[in-house]
Amino acid sequence: MNNRNSSENMYNKANFIFITILLFPGSVFCQRDTQQHFDSIKVVKPGAALIQVSKQFSFTEGPAADKKGNIFFTDQPNDKIWKYDTEGNLSLFMDKTGRSNGLYFDRDGHLVACADEKNEIWSIDPEKKATVIVNNFHGHRYNGPNDLWIDPTGGIYFTDPYYQRDYWERKKPDLEKQNVYYLASGQTEAVAMDTTLMQPNGIVGTPDGKYLYVADIRANKTYKYQISKDGSLINRQLFVSQGSDGMTLDDKGNLYLTGRGVTIYDVSGIKIGNIAVPSNWVGNVCFGGKNRTTLFITASESVYVLEMQVKGVE
Numbered sequence: 001m002n003n004r005n006s007s008e009n010m011y012n013k014a015n016f017i018f019i020t021i022l023l024f025p026g027s028v029f030c031q032r033d034t035q036q037h038f039d040s041i042k043v044v045k046p047g048a049a050l051i052q053v054s055k056q057f058s059f060t061e062g063p064a065a066d067k068k069g070n071i072f073f074t075d076q077p078n079d080k081i082w083k084y085d086t087e088g089n090l091s092l093f094m095d096k097t098g099r100s101n102g103l104y105f106d107r108d109g110h111l112v113a114c115a116d117e118k119n120e121i122w123s124i125d126p127e128k129k130a131t132v133i134v135n136n137f138h139g140h141r142y143n144g145p146n147d148l149w150i151d152p153t154g155g156i157y158f159t160d161p162y163y164q165r166d167y168w169e170r171k172k173p174d175l176e177k178q179n180v181y182y183l184a185s186g187q188t189e190a191v192a193m194d195t196t197l198m199q200p201n202g203i204v205g206t207p208d209g210k211y212l213y214v215a216d217i218r219a220n221k222t223y224k225y226q227i228s229k230d231g232s233l234i235n236r237q238l239f240v241s242q243g244s245d246g247m248t249l250d251d252k253g254n255l256y257l258t259g260r261g262v263t264i265y266d267v268s269g270i271k272i273g274n275i276a277v278p279s280n281w282v283g284n285v286c287f288g289g290k291n292r293t294t295l296f297i298t299a300s301e302s303v304y305v306l307e308m309q310v311k312g313v314e
Contacts, residue, residue, distance in 0.1 A: 038306070041273035043254060043264060045293070048307040050277065054090055057082075060298035061246070062147070064103040064111065065288035065314065071296045072111060073284075073303065074100045081111075081124075084303070086290045094128050099167065102147035102203075102246070102284070104314070107154060114158060116144035117167060121158065121183070134183055134190055140174040147202055147246060147284075149314075152209040154185035155231050157193070159200035159214065180214055182231050193233045194225075202247040202258070202284070207313045213255060215244035222247075222257060240269050246284025246298075250310040258282040262297060277304060287312020 038044045058077035065071050071084045076099055083093040098115025100122070106112050111124040112133070119142040120135040133156070136142065143162035150156050158181050162173045180200050181190040194200070199218035205211060205227065212233060215222045220243040225233040244257035253267035262275040262285055279299035288296050292311040297304040 038275065041264065041275065043250065043252070043272060043308055043310045044275070045307040045309050050275070050297075051305050053084060053088075053303045053305055055302040057301050057303070059283065059300055060303055061101050061283045062103040062114070063246075063284055063286040063288070063296050063298050063303075064105055065286055065292070065296075065312065066105050066109065066111075069289045069292060069294075071286065071288035071294075072103055073296070073298050074103065074113075076101055079117075081113075084288070084296065084305075086288075094124065097124075098122055098130065099165070102145070102158075104148050104150050104156075106150050112148060112150065112156065114145035114148055116142075116146070116165065119144055121145050121148070121156065134188065137175060137181070137190060137192070141170075143173045143175055143178055146200075149203050149205045149212070151205055151227070151231070152207070153231075156183040156190075157181070157203055157205065157212060158183070158190075159203050161199045161201055161217070180233070182233075184231055191231075193231075194236070202244040204247045204249055204255075204314065206249065206253070213239060213247060213249075215247060215257065217243035217245065219243065222255075240265055240271075245282070248286050249313050250287065250308070251313050252310050254310065256285050256295075258285050258297075262295070275306065286314060 057075040061074045063073040069086045074081050081094040081097050083091050099117035100113040100115050102114040104112050113122045115122045121133045122130045123133050124130050143160045146159045146161050148158035161178045177195050178199050179192045180194040182193050183190040197216040201217040202215040204213050212225045222239045224237050224239040226235040246258045248256045255265045257263045261277045264272040277299050282299045284298045286296050288294050293308050295306045295308050
């Protein structure tokens with residue numbers, strides 16, 4: 001690793017250790033009898049084991065599955081997007097990704113990425129050609145788009161927290177607040193949907209487009225919103241008192257939050273269980289595979305898979 005990537009990696013790890021302490025004060029990871037632990041979680045396939053796919057990365061993030069179930073994820077400090085296909089093969093998909101973080105596939109099969117090198121959102125076609133979708137809010141640079149979800153109409157909800165990056169020249173944000181935004185399909189200007197959060201991060205919506213979940217990682221809370229027909233967010237309710245870096249949903253409506261392992265809550269906010277992962281931090285999670293039953297976990301230097309009894313809906 002060269003000196004630039006080394007310093008960036010050390011900074012990112014320190015940043016996430018701070019978040020870990022904030023969310024789980026006094027906690028220390030202790031590897032348990034994972035098989036026995038997983039068998040107690042009803043959504044995990046009986047007898048399934050957590051499998052480490054690779055540990056060659058610096059900090060993994062943003063997993064997203066295409067229509068076939070192939071999974072794409074980022075190694076942000078190294079500015080790369082990787083592919084884990086439905087046959088279990090791992091390959092480099094793209095280099096020089098704009099420091100992509102969160103990813104999501106749109107209905108046309110383009111990979112939409114939170115590219116925070118220049119505080120943009122990109123659309124990457126299958127030939128790896130990138131187009132900038134949006135790069136400013138009323139003339140001001142975004143803090144650093146972090147995670148996103150695309151609704152059934154093609155509109156993009158995204159979070160914009162501020163994490164100081166070593167590759168930026170600026171040392172403070174252009175925008176005063178860290179907001180949740182919505183870019184309606186066909187529009188070029190996003191609208192701020194929630195300006196009251198401390199540091200929004202993970203985000204995901206229900207496949208019917210009726211509800212949106214957003215984690216305020218600094219406040220250690222995850223909220224549930226109702227989505228209006230015009231895309232605006234109403235009736236915000238506290239879902240659980242736990243923040244999250246990334247998140248996903250399964251076909252039973254269970255919500256998966258990340259940080260110290262993967263914590264699963266049912267539709268009413270009751271904790272189902274925690275999937276312990278032997279890494280300092282779990283950045284994000286998604287479902288993929290041919291049947292959408294493979295839970296794919298990005299955990300710092302590693303990525304893992306776990307077979308489930310439920311299917312993903314993203």
